[in-house]
Amino acid sequence: MNRGSSPRLSLRWRVSAAFGLGLVVVVSALCAATWHLATGYLLSQRQLSADRHSRVNARLVDNAVRDQPDGLGELLPALAAGPHSTILVSLPGGWRTAGRPVAPEDLPPGLLTRVHAGAPAHERFLADGIPVLAVAQPLAIPNGFYVELHPLLGLERTFQNLRMILFSGTVVCGLFGVVLGAWAAQRALRPLAAFTETAARIARGDLSARLPEQSGPDLAPLAATFNSTAAALEQRVRRDARFAADVSHELRSPLTTMTSVAEVLDRRRDAMPPPAQKALQLLLAELHRFRGMVLDLLEISAVDQADNGEERELVDLGALVRGGVASSPAPRPALDLATEPLLVAADRRRLDRVLANLLDNAARYGGGAVRVAAYARDSVVRLEVDDAGDGVPEELRERIFERFSRGVHAGRRDPDAGTGLGLAIVAEHVHRHDGRVWAEDRPGGGARFVVELPRARG
Structure with a gap:
């Protein structure tokens, strides 16, 4: 790793993260589709129910206005479906309201302009902090409109619960993906751990270390190649060690002879001229150094031989x-x-x-x-x-x-x-x-x- 670079995650953690991220992406897509389908279906059903309810109420208001214009004061409160619902009726004489007070000015702009004969208009908005579905129905009288605000508190709670369930499910699936990835990576990297351990044993000098046979079609060729390479390396090292040992043994005899002759000459050094004495001194120094090298080579050869632990x-x-x-x-x-x-x-x-x-x-x-x-x-x-x-x-x-x-x-x-x-x-x-x-x-x-x-x- 280069100095200053950030440490990289291990392969096991990268595989785990990939599993977790992949599962999160898939589950998130499914959750998004589920959210859109479920919310769209629930909203459409709520809208159909509100349309039917508002259509019936609009007919009642039409009949009441036609038969008894002053009878709306008792009818409108009775039409309010609950404490959070609101009814607004636009008549030539002005607006009449019932239920939770909401001013006509608080209605969404353009809601009434989208109302056509037999085609109500819908819009969701917040009325004093409460989510409502506004349904506007045309009345038989000129410029008459029936507007009913249906509260969506129950539907919003359902959406909130559904949102929490989908989010929790995504998180749980992501964690499950990480665990699954870690388990899969551990099983997948188990042969690699065996390769690493065997290679480390060879590096420590155990040239007889080999990988166990692999049954998988992907790992069997790799294991066979590794073992054949290790066997070739062992043979090469053994051959080199034998060569060094043989050469060292062959050198000992002539080296001993030359050393003995040089030592005999050294005992007669005083009878030699100065140049010969200097040459003899250099020869003896190199012979002693050469002898030490040969002994060390023999020791190296012995080291390279297999250590079965019997002498420990x-x-x-x-x-x-x-x-x-x-x-x-x-x-x-x-x-x-x-x-x-x-x-x-x-x-x-x-x-x-x-x-x-x-x-x-x-x-x-x-x-x-x-x-x-x-x-x-x-x-x-x-x-x-x-x-x-x-x-x-x-x-x-x-x-x-x-x-x-x-x-x-x-x-x-x-x-x-x-x-x-x-x-x-x-x-x-x-x-x-x-x-x-x-x-x-x-x-x-x-x-x-x-x-x-x-x-x-x-």
Whole structure:
């Protein structure tokens, strides 16, 4: 991830969000269609009922005006359907009203102009905060109109309940979609998790790791290709390891012969002229360096061989450090060891080589080890080797654990320059034990090499 960029959601969460969003879109479309159909149907039914009711009432008003014009005072209150209904009648002498008081001026503009013979006009609006349906009917008298305001409180409550149900249903379906997406993603990504775990095992050095056979037609070819690639990689690594081992073994005999001859000549150095003495000194230095490289190559070859765990035992890292420091030819550093046993399941020979290489690296490049510590932290056992050098530049802290890498000392050719395999052997041995190794700055200056191994229970 680039610095400054926002972190991306995992594939599982993206699939879950896609499921949830898709379900919300589908359900929202269905809810919108349901809302429009249901509200349209209920409004049309309410309008038909209001039309029938208003048509009957308009005939009664027509008859009353024709037979007894002054009889509207008793008729109109009787025609009001409820406390929230309003009746307005337009006569040549003015407006007559009954029910909840609503002024004629509050009627929607243009309502009466849309009334035609036999064709009432309708309009919904708020009358003093109450939703009503206005139905205007023409009367038989000239410029006579019958207007009735039907309250829609019950219908509005129905709409509100329907709106709440549809909204709640959409939210619930969205959450269900997220859960369904998470479940589907987990099942779909389960083979990918197996691929990741197998690849991680191969990266840690377990070249025999393979994927289980897949029954699905989509995953079976991928698993077969992965396993064949892993098998080819294992064969290549084994072949390279055997080649390095064979070459190293073949080099030991002539190298031993040349070293013996050079040492015999070295004993007669005083009888040689100065140029020959200088050449012999350079030859001995290169032979000793070459011999160390061959031994390291043999160790690398042994590291590359499969570790079946048969040589592992419970090792007290504190006791191993104490013995390793005591047998080291370098000056003894300060020891900072825990009092309790620091048990790890390990190959003792390989751990001895890890400590020896770290002490040798400190002596060659760091001015010597000044402190060696071992203690437990959570579920791991931690080994620290501090030196008195200039430290390791941050850009080289990973590269120095690669084979034939000597960091800032890559250009040195003196006998004490090393071969660039010591820290690579450390990294290989530590990774074989499911541990970690890295370099960091030591408080107060210098470098600190840290090894963490899983702690074993005795």
